[in-house]
Amino acid sequence: MESKIKEKFKQLFDEKKIEAAVIFQTGTIPTKNAPNVIFSKDDLETLTWNPLNWNNLANYLPNLLGKKIGIVAKGCDSRSIILLMQEEKVKRDQVYIIGIPCSGMINIKKLEKDFGEEITGLEFNADKIKVKGSSSEKEYNKDDYLFDSCKTCKYPTPVIYDELIGSEIKGYRGENYTEAIEFEKKSVEERRKLMVEELSKCIRCYACRNSCPSCYCQECFVDSNQPKWLEKGQNIDDIFFYHIVRAYHMVGRCVDCGSCQAACPMDINILLLTKKLNKDVRELYKYECGLDENKPPALSTFEINDYNKFIK
Amino acid sequence: MSEENYEPKILAFLCNWCSYAGADLAGTSRIQYPPNIRVIRVPCSGRINPLYIIKALKDGIDGVLVSGCHPGDCHYQDGNYYARRKFNMIKNLLEYMGIEEGRVHFSWVSASEGGKFAAVVTEVTEAVKKLGPNKMKLFQNT
Numbered sequence: 001m002e003s004k005i006k007e008k009f010k011q012l013f014d015e016k017k018i019e020a021a022v023i024f025q026t027g028t029i030p031t032k033n034a035p036n037v038i039f040s041k042d043d044l045e046t047l048t049w050n051p052l053n054w055n056n057l058a059n060y061l062p063n064l065l066g067k068k069i070g071i072v073a074k075g076c077d078s079r080s081i082i083l084l085m086q087e088e089k090v091k092r093d094q095v096y097i098i099g100i101p102c103s104g105m106i107n108i109k110k111l112e113k114d115f116g117e118e119i120t121g122l123e124f125n126a127d128k129i130k131v132k133g134s135s136s137e138k139e140y141n142k143d144d145y146l147f148d149s150c151k152t153c154k155y156p157t158p159v160i161y162d163e164l165i166g167s168e169i170k171g172y173r174g175e176n177y178t179e180a181i182e183f184e185k186k187s188v189e190e191r192r193k194l195m196v197e198e199l200s201k202c203i204r205c206y207a208c209r210n211s212c213p214s215c216y217c218q219e220c221f222v223d224s225n226q227p228k229w230l231e232k233g234q235n236i237d238d239i240f241f242y243h244i245v246r247a248y249h250m251v252g253r254c255v256d257c258g259s260c261q262a263a264c265p266m267d268i269n270i271l272l273l274t275k276k277l278n279k280d281v282r283e284l285y286k287y288e289c290g291l292d293e294n295k296p297p298a299l300s301t302f303e304i305n306d307y308n309k310f311i312k
Numbered sequence: 313m314s315e316e317n318y319e320p321k322i323l324a325f326l327c328n329w330c331s332y333a334g335a336d337l338a339g340t341s342r343i344q345y346p347p348n349i350r351v352i353r354v355p356c357s358g359r360i361n362p363l364y365i366i367k368a369l370k371d372g373i374d375g376v377l378v379s380g381c382h383p384g385d386c387h388y389q390d391g392n393y394y395a396r397r398k399f400n401m402i403k404n405l406l407e408y409m410g411i412e413e414g415r416v417h418f419s420w421v422s423a424s425e426g427g428k429f430a431a432v433v434t435e436v437t438e439a440v441k442k443l444g445p446n447k448m449k450l451f452q453n454t
Contacts, residue, residue: 192410
C-alpha cells in the first residue's frame with residue numbers, strides 16, 4: 001500500500017501535475033503519525049499508511065489555496081474535500097485525490113491505557129495489532145480499539161477520487177446516530193447535568209477546532225476581541241458558549257470523521273453534539289454533508305415549505 | 313428579588329420591515345402588553361446570527377424573542393427562509409444542551425399585526441416567567 005502511494009506521488013511530482021502533497025509521515029514516537037505537507041519528492045521516503053492516521057487531511061487544503069495539490073484521502077477526508085469544494089475553498093482541478101478505502105482508525109489512547117506501559121513498537125496485520133513495550137509484548141484485536149465514529153462509518157470508501165488504491169469497503173448500514181437519539185430522550189435537567197459534567201473537563205485548548213477541516217475562518221469568534229464574544233478562562237458558561245457555537249457552525253457541514261474527538265486531550269465526547277445536528281439536518285432537510293459537490297450545504301439554501309411549526 | 317414579583321428580562325430582535333413596524337403599530341394603537349422586552353432593531357431576521365442569541369443567554373438575559381416577516385413577505389425576498397433553517401437548528405441544539413424549551417421564541421409578525429405582536433409578547437413573557445431566572449448565568453454555582 002505504502003509503496004503504491006509513494007510511486008504514484010513520485011510520478012505526479014515528476015510530471016509536474018502537483019506542487020505539494022498532503023501525506024502522513026512516521027512520527028517521532030511509534031504511536032503517532034505526523035500529517036505533513038511536502039513540496040518535493042525527496043520527502044516521500046517517510047510516507048506511511050497505517051491505522052494511526054486519524055487526522056483529517058482535508059484540514060490542510062484551505063491554506064494551500066492556488067497550488068496544485070496531491071492528497072491521500074480516506075472516506076471522511078474525501079467528504080471533507082467535497083465540502084471545501086462546495087464552499088469554494090478548493091477547486092476540483094486543483095487537487096489530485098488518491099483515494100484509499102479505510103477499514104477504521106485505532107483509538108491509540110485506549111490501547112495505551114490497556115497496555116499499561118510505554119509502547120515502543122506497533123505492528124498491524126489484517127485484524128490484529130501487535131504491541132511491543134520495553135518488557136512485554138501483546139496482541140490485540142483491531143476491532144476492539146476502533147474509534148466509535150469509525151465503527152459506524154457509512155462511507156469508508158472515498159466518495160470522490162482520481163485514483164483508488166485498494167478495493168472498496170462496504171459501509172455501515174445501520175443507524176449511526178444512536179448515541180444522540182438516546183441522549184435526546186433524557187429530561188432537560190438530566191441533559192444539562194450531563195453536559196456540564198462532560199464539558200467542564202474542557203481546558204479550551206481548541207484542538208477540536210484546529211483539527212476540523214470545516215473550521216477554517218481567518219479569525220475564529222473565540223479569538224476575536226472586537227467584539228469580544230467570550231471571556232478567557234475556565235468558567236463553565238464560557239466553555240458552554242464555546243461548545244454550542246462550535247457545534248452550531250457544524251450544521252450541515254460535519255462529515256462525522258471524529259477528528260475533533262480524537263484530538264481532544266481531555267476525552268470529551270464532542271461528537272455527541274455534532275451527531276445530534278447531523279441527525280436533525282438529515283431528518284429536516286434530507287441532506288447529508290459531503291456527498292454531492294453540486295448541491296449547496298443545508299444552511300445555504302432553503303425550501304418554501306421547510307418545517308415551520310416552531311414559529312409563532 | 314423574591315420569586316413572587318420576579319419580572320424576567322426579555323430581549324427581542326425585531327426585523328426592521330415587519331415586526332418592528334408591528335410593534336410600533338401596537339404602540340400607536342395603545343394595545344397593552346408586558347413591559348419586559350428590550351427591543352433591538354435588525355435589518356432582517358436573516359441578519360440575526362444565532363451567536364447573538366447565545367451571547368444574550370450567556371450574559372444573563374432570561375428569554376429571547378426573534379421576530380421577522382412572514383414567509384414570502386421578506387423585504388429582501390428570501391432572508392427569512394434562510395433564517396428559519398438557522399433558527400430551527402439553534403433551537404434544537406439549545407434544548408439538546410439542556411437549556412429549557414421556552415427560553416428562546418420565534419415568531420412571524422407583519423407590519424399590520426399590532427394585536428398579534430402584543431399577544432406574542434404576552435405569551436413569551438408568561439412562558440419565561442414560568443421558567444424563572446436564566447440558569448445559564450447560574451452555571452458557576454451548579
